[in-house]
Amino acid sequence: MMRSRRRNRSLATIGLSISLLLAACSTNTSVTQQPTGTDSPAAPQQQAQAKEGGTLVIAAPVEPDTLDPQKTTWLDTTNSQPYDSFLSRDMQGKLVPHLAESWEVSEDGKVWTLKLRKDVVFHSGAPMTAEAAKVSIERFAQISPVKDLAGPIEKVEATDQHTVKVYFKEPFAPFANMLLGTFITPLDPERLKEKGEQFGEAPLATGPFMNPEIKRGASLTYVKNPDYKWGQVYADNQGAPYVDKLVFRFLKDDDTRILEFKKGTIHILQEVPSTYIQELQNVPGVKIETSMEQGMKYLGFNNQKDIFKDVRVKQAIAMAVDREPIVQYALSGFAKPIYGPLPPTIPGHSERIENMAKEKYAYNVEKAKQLLAEAGYTDSNGDGIAEKDGKPFSLELLLSEDPALQRVAQILQNQLKEIGLDIKIAVTDTATVKDRAIKGNHELFLLYFGLNDPDILYLLMETNNSKRVHYSNPKVDELLAKGRTTLKEEERMKVYEEAMEILVNDPPWVPLYVSETVTATRDIEGYKLNPFTGDILFGDIKLTK
Template sequence: MLENHKIWIIFLFLLVLTGCSTEDTTPKSQDASKATNGGELVISSVREPDTLDVQKTTWVDNANVHLFDYLIGRDMDGSIIPGLVKDYTIADDGKSWTFHLRENVKFHSGEELTAESVKASMERFIKQSPVNFLAGPITGVEASDKSTLIVNFSEPYAPFIAGLTSIYLSPLDPAALKSEGDKFGNKPSGTGPLLFEKWIRGDSITFVKNEQYNWGPSDAENKGGTNVDKVVFRFIKDENTRMLEFNQGNIQIMLDVPPSSVKTLENTSGVQLHKLLDNGLTYLAINNDKPLFQDPKVRKAINLAIDRNQIVQYAMEGYAKPMYGPLSPTIPGYSEKVEKMAEQMYTRNVEQAKQLLHDAGWSNVNGNGVLVKEGKQLSIELLLTEEPVMQRIAQILQNQLKEVGIDLRITVQDDSTIRTNESKKMHDLILWQYGWSDPDILYILFGKDIPTRLFSTPELEELLIKGRQTMDEKARMAVYERVQELLVTESPWVPLFARERITAYRDIEGFKVNPYKKIVIQDIKLKKQQ
């Protein structure tokens, strides 16, 4: 018998998020205004996409998702909802998934969405995407008729649903792929509510309303195209400039509000804040291929030297949750038991960290505070992006590690350079972050066949594969609890905190963000000042 996953298309009102922390603050006073259609919505973002081809990037955000539609979506409480797929079934052996597509959906070129076009996109993803491992052990994709797609696997693959609810597997416009070829990312086209207009590198991306759009997901009250005529994403890294532009009314939505600005905005008339605990962690990635870090005493000493509470208090202004274990509380499979165990093991203890380093053969022979072993100083390099909050975190880490005899050298690089160094294993530490909706993120981070994997042992590898192949949800979560225990014991990285993502908005109505940080762009209207 097939396991049936019928996804009923229903009208959803805005729900209070469960499974993650969220809050909207109300301004001190409301300005007299009415919502209106049309106009230009301006959104600021710290991070500019490296490409708008979602099959050629490892990072997607609001600036590059609204051109496309999810195959399967998630509503405001994280539950599965229809996307371009209206229902699907999984064979008893977990090796075959059958999808039925919505009808009368069109790409931006006017070409109709069919099972054949979804098949072509999926095969391109498998062939070209740097995150093609999200597709799992696919053996073939079939279009059995115009609206039916069958995906076959060599073995059961439970995390496939997470890939389907990500934008990475969204169908791309076949006409645009043919005409643009490798330059598709410069002139992208999908089925989403926005059309690409222009990209001024280093400054902004402009999208316009998709007039033919009428297949919006059930988490959007407006099933048609956007209420606004244009959406402009401006990329502003400097925190003061972002705040100035927002306060002057040149920006309606400010993503990733600087923690230092939250209290000011909370007391600003007409401004509202949306707070959402991240479905991921900020962490220190350790290059365990280097001999220095192959000694677990050194890894554990680094973990013990770090005061996460201090980082959250001073770098994040309190807008984050200190974390010691591998998963954010918002990810299925998060174990409170393991988190408590990790906190007991790695709450800051300078003397214990020093003892571990001493036991590993490091000593203060030069008298300058930096430990030495076999004539070599304990000096390690930390790579990080130029995001101001990351630089503040790095400075705190530098001071904390100095107390136990570690010299931390801070190097700021752009994303692409860091990823190149990571792929070539040329780094010591990276101040990094992940976000995902499934505990399979631990395979993505630690799987043996992942080029950038952080660490691996035979037991860990066996469990990570078992977690992927276990279709029963309860049994699968038990596997991931053991994975978390192993990672805490081995200490192959340093979890730091789960960030509270804070978005400020003004002069608009209908603002919503789903649990995975995507703005429900269709529902937003500009306020017309009276």
């Protein structure tokens, strides 16, 4: 439901995106590959000298709707730069301090206490205080479109200048996610008073970059915070960034993005299309970095439609999907097939459940046809399309303009035709896909979700929150609510495993794959991506050209 890498992060989430994380059991990896070069020996080249200063340019896949972290549903590297999180995870996945130097949870799980650092100041020079943190948390709980992520907050107190206490009506295990992201980061209270609803136009906080210049449809530019000295504990550089400026360019056309990168006008190319990877690997000086997304792509059903109230229809569609051609041909092999409700990159993933789902929904056209026949769908006139009560078995598949998703949709269209299902592909923008899904004006859709906590299932499947697949199951509701209040990790994961078993037998969707995100870099030194948060440590990067 979210992702940030900080989508690079997807509130993918359901289509949202954030870099919120809970447990150190992600299977994300980061691999660097050098280009292969030519057969003949290369002429000796002088090593480029890294230097401080200059402008770092990133081609970003998505332009943020706002720089206000509490009004957006999408946090990623583009709009999170002015901010810091209370906590983080290091490169091994261990929970570590950031703006909060220590934290504790009460025995009953209802009170979270944060002890803040005393040396942090806002971009304005004013000290960061517990009162500022209190105001920011309260503001999120009041105005954010995703405020439910913070859980049942009862009140927030600043008990002294550097201590914040957050009280809950009941234990809320996923709150750790909020402390790892920038939704509830301390915001400068004076700028909040000055700008109010327009805070996102000129935000002030504590992050490594500040003073954004926004050119809608083109770019977003930050300058470094020269007073920054509280970087991540796992960063090589915990002080001010080496580069003077950070520029995100928003180039929608893949050919343009690749051309600009090859010309050297872009240093970091995020989300490289799989069709260009081999080409870029052969460009001298280019490095390819890969990591598994903290979420997955899925084929969603609108479960409130009558056709999907027959579980046999949903199961038949799931059996008709062959993921291997999707991964190999639509994604050039840069993905992992998934069958169960949670991928390996999200805590709560169960190999038992994954194997159960893989066995139950192994590619089987004949069995899928049999299930459809039992549900009343047969091809009576020999045209290849099944009918029921004289009506052809035809469904609309809604998806965004993402070229990879369009390739996936075409493969699904051909596969589902094998069982007599006529798929009509409808391509539109992401906002329309989400809007139609929320309104229930859809049948099938392709979307992504991501959140590094099994609470994503509550946000996707609990009756009152299921705004995409419109799923409802009282037993699942009960289990997902229990998962939110169970603080002991092992017990909590067992609760989700029980819920996932139900979701396999009564599928609200067809899980498809986890993408392998590919980033290309050039003319820089010090690039690293935290596989547990999805954050690029821009403060560590120096230009070499």
